[in-house]
Amino acid sequence: MKTRFFLIIISILWNYHSILAQSAIDRQLLQINRQIDSIIKVKVTDFKQQLKDINRRLAQKVIDRQQAEAEKKELAKRYAEDLDYTVFKLTNDLKRAGKGQYIMDSVSAAPSTTAYNVRKVIMYRKHYYDKKVHKNKQTFAYLFVSAGFNNLIDNDQVQSLEFSPYGYLQSRFFELGIDWKTNIIHQKVFVNYGASFIWHTLKPTDNKFHVIDNNQVVLVTHPYDLETSKLRHIWLRLPLQLELNFPNANRGHLHLTGGFYGKFRLTTKQKLTYVAGNDNHDEVIKNSYLMPSFAYGISGGFGGSDWEIFAQYDITPLFKYSQKHLVSLGFKWRL
Numbered sequence: 001m002k003t004r005f006f007l008i009i010i011s012i013l014w015n016y017h018s019i020l021a022q023s024a025i026d027r028q029l030l031q032i033n034r035q036i037d038s039i040i041k042v043k044v045t046d047f048k049q050q051l052k053d054i055n056r057r058l059a060q061k062v063i064d065r066q067q068a069e070a071e072k073k074e075l076a077k078r079y080a081e082d083l084d085y086t087v088f089k090l091t092n093d094l095k096r097a098g099k100g101q102y103i104m105d106s107v108s109a110a111p112s113t114t115a116y117n118v119r120k121v122i123m124y125r126k127h128y129y130d131k132k133v134h135k136n137k138q139t140f141a142y143l144f145v146s147a148g149f150n151n152l153i154d155n156d157q158v159q160s161l162e163f164s165p166y167g168y169l170q171s172r173f174f175e176l177g178i179d180w181k182t183n184i185i186h187q188k189v190f191v192n193y194g195a196s197f198i199w200h201t202l203k204p205t206d207n208k209f210h211v212i213d214n215n216q217v218v219l220v221t222h223p224y225d226l227e228t229s230k231l232r233h234i235w236l237r238l239p240l241q242l243e244l245n246f247p248n249a250n251r252g253h254l255h256l257t258g259g260f261y262g263k264f265r266l267t268t269k270q271k272l273t274y275v276a277g278n279d280n281h282d283e284v285i286k287n288s289y290l291m292p293s294f295a296y297g298i299s300g301g302f303g304g305s306d307w308e309i310f311a312q313y314d315i316t317p318l319f320k321y322s323q324k325h326l327v328s329l330g331f332k333w334r335l
Helices: 002-059 065-098 158-163
Strands: 102-109 114-120 139-154 172-185 189-202 208-212 217-221 226-248 252-276 279-286 294-303 307-314 324-334
Touching (some): 002 065, 172 226, 208 252, 252 307, 294 324
Antiparallel strands (some): 139 172, 172 189, 189 226, 226 252, 252 294, 294 307, 307 324
16 A cells, blocks of 8 residues: 555656656747747848849849859858758757756847857756746745955944954955745745855954953953954854845846844854964864844845845844944855
8 A cells, every 4th residue: 555655656746747847848949939930030031131132233233143143042052051050059959958958048140140058057046037937936046155244333333333343354254055035026026035154253453352251242452462363153044035126138137135134143262373482372262252142133235146245234232231233244146
């Protein structure tokens, strides 16, 4: 009984996969047929125009009848070969598309040449925006990386960044994760969600490091010259955003995003490197430094098909019993 049930399930899944595969091939076939029709129309129009030019030169006795007939035969031969090559390439790529190897990008015809491009399919990524492909698909998945700079805003005063005790270019973050986006309104509005690991680093200036004093995290001057002083904290980040798309047939699409995120702290540690006497010291201090286990914030950005410039602001203070909030500015790239 169990074996029969298992075989039935396998059969259903196989038939479902076959239907999906056939549907994809049918869409490719329809697209290629439309492209062939479009190319033929352009070529025929151009052929008639050049034929008229030959007849005009014959009427004006610029060329004789024998030369005119030779030019017409050469013209017909060139256009026939061009169309045969184009149709062959399209149908050949349709076979490869049926095997899941290639997908059509664009085919365009010019008076004397035919431009033809193909792009390799990567299952977890859309390299470009194609409305015909997107309209029947509701959810997309992307691997991504992002990097940028972060710092602390004190008491929600933006001007506090001017006097920040952390290096602007030295305090950085790196993020690696996966995004999903689901269509909710006519392929123009999507809801974005996913998960990522994000590494934040704060590097104090003026030879200072972090200590806990009376339930407060403060910066104090180290007795030795610090070669390295950085506070690193790693989080699991879970975003929820809306994405508004502005598609463009030639350049992919532009988009705006905005929303919220929550994140869980995984680990926090401070690294200090200095020389005392003739000895090199490399200290790694693991401590929570009064950071919350969970934090949340707001984020927003703008970008194109594969990239985005974004900013995010932690509403939850970075340290308990303080009003210091983490703010980040970064660049995101979909792989």
